Amino acid sequence: MFERFTVIPSIDLRSGKVVRLLRGDMSRVTVYSSAPGDVAGKFEQQGAELIHVVDLDGAIAGEPRNLEAIRAIRGAVGCAIDVSGGLRSLESVRAAFEAGANYVSIGSAAFLTRGLLGAAQSEFPGRVFGSLDFRDGRLAIKGWTETSELSVERASATFRNAGVTAVIATDIARDGAEVGVDAQNMAELARVSGLPVIASGGVASLRDVAGLAMRFPERIVGVVLGRALYEGRFSLSEAARAAVLDQAN
Numbered sequence: 001m002f003e004r005f006t007v008i009p010s011i012d013l014r015s016g017k018v019v020r021l022l023r024g025d026m027s028r029v030t031v032y033s034s035a036p037g038d039v040a041g042k043f044e045q046q047g048a049e050l051i052h053v054v055d056l057d058g059a060i061a062g063e064p065r066n067l068e069a070i071r072a073i074r075g076a077v078g079c080a081i082d083v084s085g086g087l088r089s090l091e092s093v094r095a096a097f098e099a100g101a102n103y104v105s106i107g108s109a110a111f112l113t114r115g116l117l118g119a120a121q122s123e124f125p126g127r128v129f130g131s132l133d134f135r136d137g138r139l140a141i142k143g144w145t146e147t148s149e150l151s152v153e154r155a156s157a158t159f160r161n162a163g164v165t166a167v168i169a170t171d172i173a174r175d176g177a178e179v180g181v182d183a184q185n186m187a188e189l190a191r192v193s194g195l196p197v198i199a200s201g202g203v204a205s206l207r208d209v210a211g212l213a214m215r216f217p218e219r220i221v222g223v224v225l226g227r228a229l230y231e232g233r234f235s236l237s238e239a240a241r242a243a244v245l246d247q248a249n
Helices: 036-045 056-061 067-076 090-098 116-123 152-162 183-193 206-213 236-248
Strands: 006-014 017-022 025-033 050-055 080-084 103-106 128-135 138-141 146-151 167-171 197-200 220-225
Touching: 006 025, 006 036, 006 056, 006 067, 006 197, 006 236, 017 036, 025 036, 036 050, 036 067, 050 056, 050 067, 067 080, 067 090, 080 128, 090 103, 090 116, 103 116, 116 128, 116 152, 128 152, 138 152, 146 152, 152 183, 167 183, 183 197, 183 206, 183 220, 206 220, 206 236, 220 236
Parallel strands: 006 050, 006 220, 050 080, 080 103, 103 128, 128 167, 167 197, 197 220
Antiparallel strands: 006 017, 017 025, 128 138, 138 146
């Protein structure tokens, strides 16, 4: 997987609706659609090969809460789906796969639930991503409601030792704010972790996408796009072209 830089649209779910948060704040939410399957279908029409689906309610509750919406997305598209949010038990991981996920992203539970990451890797080899959400260099947990004392470097080592396929790294201070990405910081994370990194948080322009794609040789293998797509800053197909052109150059 990730033989080339991959542009990944995100669908964040709250009460079955497609939303975006500002800097992870559940009180600062914008609703974009009540039909997540339709949104996913449009992304696939624009060339999406992988869609990142976040169960925001699940992240807070500690168990999946939007499985019906995930099933609707699965029924609407043929491309791969990565599901995250609330996956804190092996049963929850299984439920996500049964709802149609091709991959799951495990975050807090990798550190809060002993043995879960290894068990998920064993049962679903090659289908588990690490979810590394950070604020000021520290790991954020429990749906971003708490910041732990665990450094990004130590947290990434846990994922590396477990052998996850890649890490989705989200800079919470930038997420949903469209202030630009810190490509250098993401490249440093890839170097320190020894893992392929999918950058998330803050993408505001095609220049951001191209700048990350340029670092593909440094193991920045993809980018998750959210608000910039929903607000019409650019389309998914335009982002994919920007990434391809940059890699070609």
